[in-house]
Amino acid sequence: MHQHLARTVTAALFLGASAFVTMPAQAAPADPSSPTVFAHRGASTEAPENTLAAVRRAHEQHIKWIENDVQRTKDGALVVIHDATLSRTTDVEQVFPDRSPWRVADFTLAEIRRLDAGSWFAPRFRGERVPTLQEYLTLLDRDQQGLLLELKQPELYPGVEKQTVDALEKAGWLDQAHLAGRLVIQSFSADALRRTHELRPAVVTGFLGSPPVSRLKEYAAFADQINPDEKDVTYAYVQAVHSVDGPDGKPLRVNAWTVDDLTTAVRMAALGADGIITNRPDVIRNGVQ
Template identity: 55%
Template sequence: MYARVVAATVTAALGMAAALLSPVSDARAGEVRVPAVIAHRGASSYAPENTLDAVDTAARLGFSWVENDVQRTKDGELVVLHDDSLQRTTNVEEVFPDRAPWKVRDFTAAEIARLDAGSWFSPAYAGARVPTLRQYMRRVEHHHQKLLLEIKNPELYPGIEQQTLKVLGNEGWLDRHHLGRLIVQSFSADSVRTVHELKPAVITGYLGTPTTPQLPQFARFTDLVNPSHGSLSQGYVTAVHAFEGPHGRPLRVFAWTVDDADTARRVAGYGVDGIITNKPDVVRAALDSD
């Protein structure tokens, strides 16, 4: 009985994953849809990146997809921050002047919680904080958004894949409903492979541009290939779509980071499935105008 329940749960989860991976552009079905628009680090041209304010701004602009970056503190807390140093996006130099180079892994979660992560962007955001992954997930859930989560610098944080999945599970994001709203990605193929092996139902993305001969290998453990827009061509996108990923659906392509209308229209013309952008409103307007 228990085995049947587990099997049914896994099957349902895979069904939700397959739904998220349903074709965005599928000429065989005679249907063409515009790519998904993903707010990079939240709506990061309009609010300080990777903060709760950036998530709120993306929601206010009407965007359901947000992207974030995850790193780990000295005492093992997962926090949402792009750089492995706190220097660029907080006032850490003022608060802790003698602790250069201010690496995330050298500070406790309590110390990071003291930092101002908004004033560098605008005085209007003074007092914004670096959120923990738990806090971030709760805000995304509040807005009923979808999340493209990047495991950042996994070589610095052994075991971060399992820890990230544990937090996601504790926050309810590995159930049947949420698996249709989650993609975990990394620049590290090993990290993506580890996530897939630990939780096969989770949709995964590889940040990079594997060569066409490498695609069958990547298709064993990743559902998306997410390259820089400058490395793309229509031929490459077509080649990626020709392979099936681990959930039995064609591999997908999310291109990054596109912030102007002309590039958005060019990349959409290649047939990509998603566009990652700091200016989601600009990209949406460009795609809607075609």
């Protein structure tokens, strides 16, 4: 174990998570052997999730990777939002009171653009909008950030795998620079990942879940990563995943979600997780890197 990470683990075990709270926001350069930190829906404890504001805040925190969720509108636009309905994170119930259950797929992009996606989080974010995937990609490119893109409930949106891949290509995200270290597509749907891999084998893919060890080779035919709930992460499981090569001939990687406390983050690092997906990216980054 790298010396810095060993000190971090020891501190967590003997001093508890509070030992890290006072660390400065400007962290030292990342330890290359420590886990990659992914900002879950952006810096989503400090700005409304899956908005451009959350991406900008993560950039201010020097977070290099952003996780998001992609769904499709009634008129075929790809938008960045987690829930299949608009009610939790927008004012759709006030703007369109007669459109229950307010599914994303039942609204056009123009209608969704009318919604406030920020006031629910804090008054200062009033007027923040649900971004399109294109808007999201443009901002990430400007700041040279990587994207962990989740195909959200792809069974609701037939053909969304090809549409997403086509949108990424149009935005310039399927060139060597992006494919080599700035893009991962993940999903809870093995079928969606399989289709994505068949469409573009060079795109790194991650399966969200914890397949049994006996089936890891099956998943390795189309997934480069196994991304489990942190509750399912054990040393033996991580070692089993790492022992299997993915479609690119490299060992499968493990990104654990969703880890928001330092004690758990340090434990994930000690167990060998390659990445940590978190709503508190600055805090977790400062604790494990």
